[in-house]
Amino acid sequence: MGGKTVFHVVSETHWDREWYATFQQFRSRLVRTCDRLLKILDEDPEFKYFTLDGQTVVLEDYLEAKRGSCWRATSGKAGSW
Numbered sequence: 001m002g003g004k005t006v007f008h009v010v011s012e013t014h015w016d017r018e019w020y021a022t023f024q025q026f027r028s029r030l031v032r033t034c035d036r037l038l039k040i041l042d043e044d045p046e047f048k049y050f051t052l053d054g055q056t057v058v059l060e061d062y063l064e065a066k067r068g069s070c071w072r073a074t075s076g077k078a079g080s081w
Helices: 023-043 057-066
Strands: none
Touching: 023 057
Protein backbone atom coordinates (compact mmCIF):
# COMPACT_ATOMS: atom_id res chain seq x y z
CA MET A 1 0.00 0.00 0.00
CA GLY A 2 2.97 2.34 -0.13
CA GLY A 3 2.06 3.43 -3.65
CA LYS A 4 2.09 6.94 -4.93
CA THR A 5 -1.11 8.95 -4.51
CA VAL A 6 -2.24 10.78 -7.62
CA PHE A 7 -4.54 13.81 -7.46
CA HIS A 8 -6.39 15.30 -10.41
CA VAL A 9 -7.44 18.93 -10.21
CA VAL A 10 -10.29 19.96 -12.50
CA SER A 11 -10.69 23.66 -13.14
CA GLU A 12 -14.37 24.49 -13.30
CA THR A 13 -17.04 26.97 -12.49
CA HIS A 14 -20.70 26.85 -11.66
CA TRP A 15 -22.31 29.99 -13.02
CA ASP A 16 -25.52 31.46 -11.63
CA ARG A 17 -27.11 33.91 -14.06
CA GLU A 18 -28.95 35.75 -11.27
CA TRP A 19 -28.23 35.11 -7.65
CA TYR A 20 -27.16 38.07 -5.54
CA ALA A 21 -26.73 40.47 -8.48
CA THR A 22 -28.73 41.25 -11.61
CA PHE A 23 -28.46 39.25 -14.81
CA GLN A 24 -26.56 42.10 -16.51
CA GLN A 25 -24.10 42.41 -13.62
CA PHE A 26 -23.40 38.68 -13.74
CA ARG A 27 -23.14 38.78 -17.55
CA SER A 28 -20.51 41.51 -17.30
CA ARG A 29 -18.51 39.32 -14.89
CA LEU A 30 -19.05 36.32 -17.17
CA VAL A 31 -17.55 38.13 -20.17
CA ARG A 32 -14.48 39.17 -18.16
CA THR A 33 -14.08 35.65 -16.78
CA CYS A 34 -14.43 33.96 -20.17
CA ASP A 35 -12.06 36.44 -21.81
CA ARG A 36 -9.43 35.65 -19.16
CA LEU A 37 -10.08 31.93 -19.48
CA LEU A 38 -9.65 31.97 -23.27
CA LYS A 39 -6.41 33.93 -22.88
CA ILE A 40 -5.07 31.35 -20.41
CA LEU A 41 -6.10 28.47 -22.68
CA ASP A 42 -4.34 30.18 -25.60
CA GLU A 43 -1.13 31.04 -23.76
CA ASP A 44 -0.55 28.17 -21.33
CA PRO A 45 -0.03 24.79 -23.02
CA GLU A 46 -0.27 23.04 -19.64
CA PHE A 47 -3.78 24.40 -19.04
CA LYS A 48 -5.80 22.13 -21.32
CA TYR A 49 -9.17 21.59 -19.70
CA PHE A 50 -11.95 23.60 -18.12
CA THR A 51 -15.50 22.59 -17.33
CA LEU A 52 -18.54 24.83 -17.08
CA ASP A 53 -20.38 22.42 -14.77
CA GLY A 54 -22.58 21.21 -17.62
CA GLN A 55 -23.94 24.68 -18.32
CA THR A 56 -24.04 25.39 -22.04
CA VAL A 57 -26.15 28.50 -21.37
CA VAL A 58 -22.90 30.13 -20.24
CA LEU A 59 -21.55 29.75 -23.77
CA GLU A 60 -24.76 31.19 -25.22
CA ASP A 61 -24.64 34.19 -22.89
CA TYR A 62 -20.97 34.82 -23.63
CA LEU A 63 -21.38 34.60 -27.40
CA GLU A 64 -24.46 36.82 -27.32
CA ALA A 65 -22.62 39.43 -25.25
CA LYS A 66 -19.63 39.33 -27.62
CA ARG A 67 -21.76 39.63 -30.77
CA GLY A 68 -20.46 42.45 -32.90
CA SER A 69 -17.13 42.44 -31.09
CA CYS A 70 -13.89 41.11 -32.41
CA TRP A 71 -13.33 37.74 -30.79
CA ARG A 72 -11.60 34.58 -31.85
CA ALA A 73 -12.65 31.07 -31.00
CA THR A 74 -9.98 28.75 -29.68
CA SER A 75 -10.09 25.06 -30.19
CA GLY A 76 -12.41 23.39 -27.75
CA LYS A 77 -15.21 20.97 -27.27
CA ALA A 78 -18.61 21.51 -25.77
CA GLY A 79 -20.95 18.74 -24.94
CA SER A 80 -22.26 16.31 -22.45
CA TRP A 81 -20.18 13.23 -21.74
